[in-house]
Amino acid sequence: MSDRVSRRPPSAATLRRLERASGSLATRAVARMDDELPWFRTMPADQRSWVMLVAQAGLASFVEWCRTPDRPPRLTGEVFGAAPRELARVVPLKHTVDLVRVTVEVMDDFVGTVAEPGDADVLRLAVLQYSREVAFATAHVYATFAESRGAWDARLEALLVDALVRGERPEELSGRASALGWAAMTPVTVLVGAAPQDGDVHAAIRRAARQVRSEVLVGVHADQLVVVLGGSPDLQSAAERVSDEFGPGPVVTGPVVDGLGRAGDSASAALAGLRAAPAWPGAPRPVAADALLPERALDGDPSARTTLQERIAQPLQAAGGEVLETVRAVLASGGNLEASARALFVHPNTVRYRLRRATEMTGLPVTDPRGAWTVQVALALAALDQERSLWH
Structure with a gap:
């Protein structure tokens, strides 16, 4: 841009003083972050040290940029390359903008201290221009990270779903899922x-x-x-x-x-x-x-067959002959309670009472077509299993 070419750089003496003060300025910037940014105080020590590295690298890059005004700043590598890529993962963009703002404010506050006579305005303008470049570089870093993270997340998600379908070990699934949040x-x-x-x-x-x-x-x-x-x-x-x-x-x-x-x-x-x-x-x-248990069992799903046995057949068998006999009679009559009562030589209310007990045990009403079908399949499979056990 034209201001990169036309701007007058600060004098060599000002830049030497700025270079000597860069360590102190970085320390002051981090101290102000600690005072003004509550979330910064809670960061782990290693992440705070990364921020210090970025601040020091930013000040060094600023001095070099002032010495060679015609060279565009390579901030992505020179500044943000000082910290691991994990910094973009653990520090949101909004917080990074706050960090840059505080660092620029500290630099601006100390312009009068480090600038040689007549250089204060020039140095302050250079800080303003450089902060704009840092803002663009910050956006670029986070956009690149988001793009690569999105591609990685999509790949990890596909692997995770594939692992679910193939029935991989639970601990591997949990580990991959934690990486996706x-x-x-x-x-x-x-x-x-x-x-x-x-x-x-x-x-x-x-x-x-x-x-x-x-x-x-x-x-x-x-x-x-x-x-x-x-x-x-x-x-x-x-x-x-x-x-x-x-x-x-x-x-x-x-x-x-x-x-x-x-x-x-x-x-x-x-x-x-x-x-x-x-x-x-x-x-x-x-x-x-679970609503498809009878169809799954007929299709050869062993877990569905076991579930039907445990949830329906065994409770009915354990309830005693009267309940099971009544369920079978109602199934045989197509749900006709009066016909079932006549076949069992009992009152229809007795049939209703026994069916209520059966429903409480299995969760399925035998008078409902879907419930009757499920119970009928469960009892038929249980009878087949019992017959096989007699032959072996």
């Missing part, structure tokens, strides 16, 4: 379904998750869209909103687990549910993986 124990659920054919699905999912104040991880695995939701007080509502961004077909939600370390369990159940979902054409969207 996820809380260790936030409740988590996994959604799976078809990926949309067009549009930026990652941006659409993130936008939907922000609307419901949920953390999110997104990955496309083959033609399947895998979404991890966490940090929301109402994950069910969050899942319903995010499911709108999936492609056509069923969307299945895995069970809510207590952290990303167990998200693989949720993903496994959701993927098993997605494979079995075509067997229930009328399923809601999204549909819980």
Whole structure:
């Protein structure tokens, strides 16, 4: 720019005095940061030392810039290169602007002390021009960091979602997730379904998750869209909103687990549910993986078969013959309580009482078509397992 060429540099004597005072000025700048910036006082010692290095490098670069007015300042390397890249990660841009402001104010305050007679205005103008260059360099550093961090985060996110699908060890998942800022124990659920054919699905999912104040991880695995939701007080509502961004077909939600370390369990159940979902054409969207337990069991999912056994078949068997006998009678009659009562030679109210007990034990009403189907599959699989045990 023209002011770089036309400006008169401070005299050599002023620059020598400024160079000798640079260490003291950097110390004064850090001391003022400590006085004026409450967040700076809480920084760890190593990060404060990085700030001191940047301040010293900035003053040295300023002196060199004044000596060679025609040379554009290389602030990104000369100044910000004095600190590790982690500084941009731990110190937000807003705080860095405060640090630069305080340093420039200290330099401006001491212009009269270090400037030779007749150099004060020239040196003050040089400080003003240099601070502008520092502002541009700061923006460049943070923009570059944000771009590279965004690319790295996207890669790490893809690896994390892929690891969930493949069922990697929980400690590896938690470590990768912490690098993306996820809380260790936030409740988590996994959604799976078809990926949309067009549009930026990652941006659409993130936008939907922000609307419901949920953390999110997104990955496309083959033609399947895998979404991890966490940090929301109402994950069910969050899942319903995010499911709108999936492609056509069923969307299945895995069970809510207590952290990303167990998200693989949720993903496994959701993927098993997605494979079995075509067997229930009328399923809601999204549909819980646990609601698809009978279809999953028929599809060969051993965990679904075990769950049906533990939640339905075993409690009914343990309740005694009357409850189980009544459930079987109602299933055989298609839910007709009067016909079931006649077959059992009991009053219909007795049938209703026993069914209430069965519902309390299993959480499923046998008189509901979906509940009846689930109980019927559970009892049929339990009978097959019992028959096999007699032969072995």
